[in-house]
Each structure stands twice: as C-alpha cells, then as structure tokens.
Amino acid sequence: MDELIAQANDGEPTHHSRLTTGWIEVIAGSMFSGKSEELIRRLRRAKIARQKVQVFKPEIDSRFSHDHIVSHSEMRHESANIRSASEVLAKVDPDTEVVGIDEGQFFDNALVDVATQLARRGVRVIIAGLDQDYTGKPWEPMPQLLAVAEYITKTHAICMKCGQPANYSQRTFESEERVAVGAGGMYEARCRRCFVPHADAPTVHPD
Numbered sequence: 001m002d003e004l005i006a007q008a009n010d011g012e013p014t015h016h017s018r019l020t021t022g023w024i025e026v027i028a029g030s031m032f033s034g035k036s037e038e039l040i041r042r043l044r045r046a047k048i049a050r051q052k053v054q055v056f057k058p059e060i061d062s063r064f065s066h067d068h069i070v071s072h073s074e075m076r077h078e079s080a081n082i083r084s085a086s087e088v089l090a091k092v093d094p095d096t097e098v099v100g101i102d103e104g105q106f107f108d109n110a111l112v113d114v115a116t117q118l119a120r121r122g123v124r125v126i127i128a129g130l131d132q133d134y135t136g137k138p139w140e141p142m143p144q145l146l147a148v149a150e151y152i153t154k155t156h157a158i159c160m161k162c163g164q165p166a167n168y169s170q171r172t173f174e175s176e177e178r179v180a181v182g183a184g185g186m187y188e189a190r191c192r193r194c195f196v197p198h199a200d201a202p203t204v205h206p207d
C-alpha cells in the first residue's frame with residue numbers, strides 16, 4: 001500500500017494523516033484469490049503499528065468461525081458478526097483508526113455510504129469481497145465500492161483447468177441461488193476462457 005500511495009501521489013506528501021483524512025481500500029477478486037489473506041495481512045500490519053483496528057463480517061459467513069475472519073490458508077483475525085452495513089457505524093468506536101470488512105458482497109448498497117462516512121471521519125476502511133457472482137455478473141455493492149475507493153487491489157487465483165490467472169468463481173453444483181456459501185469442492189477458480197456462467201463439472205486432475 002505504501003508503494004501505491006507513493007505512486008499515486010507522485011511529488012505529494014506520501015502519507016495520509018489519520019488525524020485529518022481517511023480513505024477506502026478495496027480488495028476484490030474471485031474465490032481462492034487470497035482476498036481474506038490480503039485483508040488480514042493489512043490489518044496485522046496496522047496492529048503492529050499500534051493502530052486501533054476493528055473488523056466486521058456478515059452473519060451469513062459463519063463457515064469457519066463466528067468471531068474471526070479466516071482465510072482458506074488458515075490465517076485468522078478476530079471480528080464481529082453484523083447483519084447490516086448500518087451496524088458498522090453503530091459499532092465503530094470513536095478512536096478506531098482502521099476498519100476491516102470481509103465478504104463485502106453480502107451487504108447491500110448501504111455499505112458504500114457507510115464506508116464513505118467512515119473515511120470522511122478519518123478512518124482507513126479496507127473492504128474485501130467477491131466482485132462477481134457465479135454467473136460472472138458484477139456483485140453489488142462491490143462495483144460501487146470500486147468506484148469510490150482510493151485504492152483497488154484485484155487479486156487473482158489460478159485457473160484449475162489451465163493454470164492461467166483466474167478472475168472467475170466457477171460453480172460446480174446445480175443451484176440458481178446467488179448466495180450459496182461454499183464448502184470445499186463446490187467452486188473452483190477459472191480464467192475467462194475456461195469459465196462458464198452456470199454450473200459445470202468439477203475439473204479432474206489425474207495425479
């Protein structure tokens with residue numbers, strides 16, 4: 001991030017003073033692209049700098065843990081479950097400097113306003129989430145957040161079929177539900193060429 005800030009503000013002061021201004025960072029990508037891992041990495045660095053950090057995730061995502069966000073690689077960070085974006089505003093302490101939100105796609109568009117309000121208040125807001133659903137459609141509110149964010153990171157997985165960088169979450173079971181929180185083996189990462197916008201048989205690797 002420091003490098004990005006330096007690039008973006010060439011010739012300008014390279015730090016945001018947390019006393020005066022906040023900003024929004026979005027980490028977006030497909031499943032298995034390391035979004036939560038990247039979020040946790042940033043949160044940990046903030047904590048090492050002794051900044052006050054609060055983390056939230058939607059109630060729907062209780063896959064691994066009720067009070068932690070957990071990456072597929074087992075990195076974890078404590079978090080509070082919330083049911084709606086407006087709960088974030090109510091729960092953020094006045095002296096909190098960094099707010100992390102995981103699984104941003106499970107919130108409604110109110111999250112855009114919440115993030116904007118916090119940033120204006122001087123908070124560094126970091127939101128991770130899926131940018132597309134299993135049909136490849138942009139998944140609100142992530143597109144709106146990408147538009148208003150100061151900093152964007154697109155994470156990529158590796159295509160299970162061909163090994164190219166993957167930008168899509170391929171569903172491998174039949175369901176028309178947009179939200180079907182996956183157990184292992186229900187989705188796989190695919191590149192643009194290998195992705196199909198409906199359920200497809202899982203890739204089998206002979207080994």
Ligand SMILES: [Zn+2]
Nearest residue numbers: 159162191194
């Ligand atoms: Zn591929």
